[in-house]
Amino acid sequence: MDMEKQEDKEKQKQKGTALGGALFDLFRNVSSLVEGELQGTNNLLELIEKMNLRTADEYNNFGDIAAGLCVFVEQLKMKNESFHEYIQQIDEIDQQVTELEAVISMLDKYSYTLESKVHSIYGDLRPK
DSSP states (O other), X not given: OHHHHHXXXXXXXXXXXXXXXXXXXXXXXXXXXXXXXXXXXXXXXXXXXXXXHHHHHHHHHHHHHHHHHHHHHHHHHHHHHHHHHHHHXXXXXXXXXXXXXXXXXXXXXXXXXXXXXXXXXXXXXXXX
């Protein structure tokens, strides 16, 4: 009987060793799986960090562009204000030209009337 017990113990030991090896392999494989998942997550986080840095750089560039545009708009406003004086002068000249055209029209009518009166009084005095 001792022999049988010893054989049973040997078999159980072998089974235990086989089971232990299988469990060790299982834990090693699960560990590799978890490590792979964590590495994948870490890679994604690094990618997101790089994308965030790139986006921050782009927004900084947009800020620089916006600041430049603000300066440009201010310069345009100043130039526009300096043109107001010239626009006012042009409007005044236009008004004066309109008044001058009215005077010329009146003078043209007057000279036509005067010429008609002279012709009616003196007739045609052209040498023949």
